[in-house]
Amino acid sequence: MESLHKNKTWDLMKLPKDKKTGYSQISGVDFIDVFSPVVKHSLIRALLGIVAMHDLELEQLDVKTTFLRGELEEDIYMQQPEGFTVSEKEDYVCLLKKSLYGLKQSPRQWYKRFDSFMTSHDFKRNSFDSCVFLKKNSDSSFVYLLLYVDDMLIAAKDKGEIRKVKAQLSEEFEMKDLGPAKKILGMEILRDRKTSKLYLSQKGYIEKVLCRFNMQSAKPVSTPLAAYFRLSSSLRLNTCHMFHTLVQWDLSCMLWFVHVQIYHMQSVQLADIWRISFGRTEDGVIGYVDADFAGDLDRRRPLTGYVFTIRGCAISWKATLQTTVALSTTKAEYMAITEACKEAIWFKGLFSELNEDLQINTVFCDSQSAIFLTKDQMFHKRTKHIDVRYHFIRDIIAHGDTVVSKISTHENPADMMTKSLSITKFEYCSNLVGVHC
Missing domain, CATH: 3.30.420.10 (Ribonuclease H-like superfamily/Ribonuclease H)
Incomplete structure (x- = not known):
């Protein structure tokens, strides 16, 4: 509630006669467009490759209460939150000025505000990925910024340029400075500046998933599948019970796990944990x-x-x-x-x-x-x-x-x-x- 009031998320007012409050948004009335881009994983890896090639500084930021930053374009009315009704204005409703968590257009409105801010500070949006921003400095060096919802990676040759960008962002948004990049989207970033190496690993996340499925003691194998192994739908009969059990866990986590361990419930085995190594070849x-x-x-x-x-x-x-x-x-x-x-x-x-x-x-x-x-x-x-x-x-x-x-x-x-x-x-x-x- 402190964040909502701090961001001036709504105005209290009498509900207009031709309007109504509700829990369900209606397309064309309460929202028009909802699409919001996120940076591609391949581009994150490409940037890490560039960082390793040029030995760039790489730091990370996080935006606090991200979806409360977007400016709404539609008139949306809601009832006052239960337990926080304003005294003597019990019959008033909230006219939303900023987006809320749960609104369908919140991710889009946040991105539009961030994009507007970046372009107003001389950053150029990449036309091949809308979540990549680039700025050329006076010394002809560049600052790169990648956005994935509320996570940001900033890369530059000089730490001073990164500090400038951080200061600009902090003036506009409430930010959390995470320092040198250590993890992004479940991927651990490890650097060895002496050898100009950068490593990308999902060891921590894989171990977490294995614990969730009680497979932490599973025997590792050297390859995802044996060379003779071929998969078909006829194998599904043997996996129905296993699949039904796993569905009772977190579905998205289970699907990721199955996908990574190669394509089929029957063939899930724990391959040795590998990592990508970026360098200067x-x-x-x-x-x-x-x-x-x-x-x-x-x-x-x-x-x-x-x-x-x-x-x-x-x-x-x-x-x-x-x-x-x-x-x-x-x-x-x-x-x-x-x-x-x-x-x-x-x-x-x-x-x-x-x-x-x-x-x-x-x-x-x-x-x-x-x-x-x-x-x-x-x-x-x-x-x-x-x-x-x-x-x-x-x-x-x-x-x-x-x-x-x-x-x-x-x-x-x-x-x-x-x-x-x-x-x-x-x-x-x-x-x-x-x-x-």
């Missing part, structure tokens, strides 16, 4: 892509897998079933290349706006026939069944925006995104993208 941004033909045993759809690295460290990856069935391995690889190149184009624009000279023109694939297919129209008769949206890769290749190059299957780290591997191959692929135990 010579490589720029490189993409790797692979596909597993008819890997889905139920509908025979292929699996697309790709991973992008910055200076040899993974910043973005994906493993997902394709939306259609492919008629050959070449077609499956071709569609996977298209998905990877879309990500490459996004990164290319992103780094350009972040003033980072990181060329991302090459995506490596281990299928020579699929690479030929991206360059030549001669296969038209055999590819006319492929959705038009996948053929845009040919225009991208023709204009020189992206180059798809051949790589040996044995050297392609994306192989671990599409199939179960032996321990030796799995560790080798992981090491190629800077993921170590």
Whole structure:
């Protein structure tokens, strides 16, 4: 209540005759738009890669009572909170001036206010991610700010520039200075400035989840799945009881756990805890892509897998079933290349706006026939069944925006995104993208 009054969240007044209070918001009346962006996880990792490359300072801030900061654009009336009715104004209602926790538009209104503040202080919003802000200093250095709801990461070459930004933010919002960044969204940030290394780990969160499911004594394994293991819906009959039990726990936590430990309730095992290692290698941004033909045993759809690295460290990856069935391995690889190149184009624009000279023109694939297919129209008769949206890769290749190059299957780290591997191959692929135990 102190925060609500301090932020002047409402005005007390008589309820107008044509208005009413209520617990349910009506679309078009009590709210219009509710979408609010949050920074992408891949961009957080990209920034950490930049921090490690240039040995930047990295600090963290938290906004107190975030959703009470947004300015409301609709007239919303509510009853006075129970137990806090103003004496002699018991029949008055609250006309909300600021957003409240629970209002559908609160996240959006908070972001709009923060965005307005940042742009008024000479920060430029990144057009490839609306939660990334960039400011150029007089000495041509840059300050980067990433926003995830109420969590902020600030990176700059000089601590003095970070202090200036903190002071500006504190004048406008009630902030909590967390000092050097240690954790963001459950990911622990560890730095070794002497060796120019930065590590990203989820060890603490994984251990917390294991305790919640009483699996803290589970036996670790070296790979998520054995190389011979294949999953299908027929295995679900053996997992119904286990699934029903786990649903009684926190659902979102359970889903995250199952996703991380690889795709299926029956196959959940505790793999050794690994971490991403960012450093100062010579490589720029490189993409790797692979596909597993008819890997889905139920509908025979292929699996697309790709991973992008910055200076040899993974910043973005994906493993997902394709939306259609492919008629050959070449077609499956071709569609996977298209998905990877879309990500490459996004990164290319992103780094350009972040003033980072990181060329991302090459995506490596281990299928020579699929690479030929991206360059030549001669296969038209055999590819006319492929959705038009996948053929845009040919225009991208023709204009020189992206180059798809051949790589040996044995050297392609994306192989671990599409199939179960032996321990030796799995560790080798992981090491190629800077993921170590």
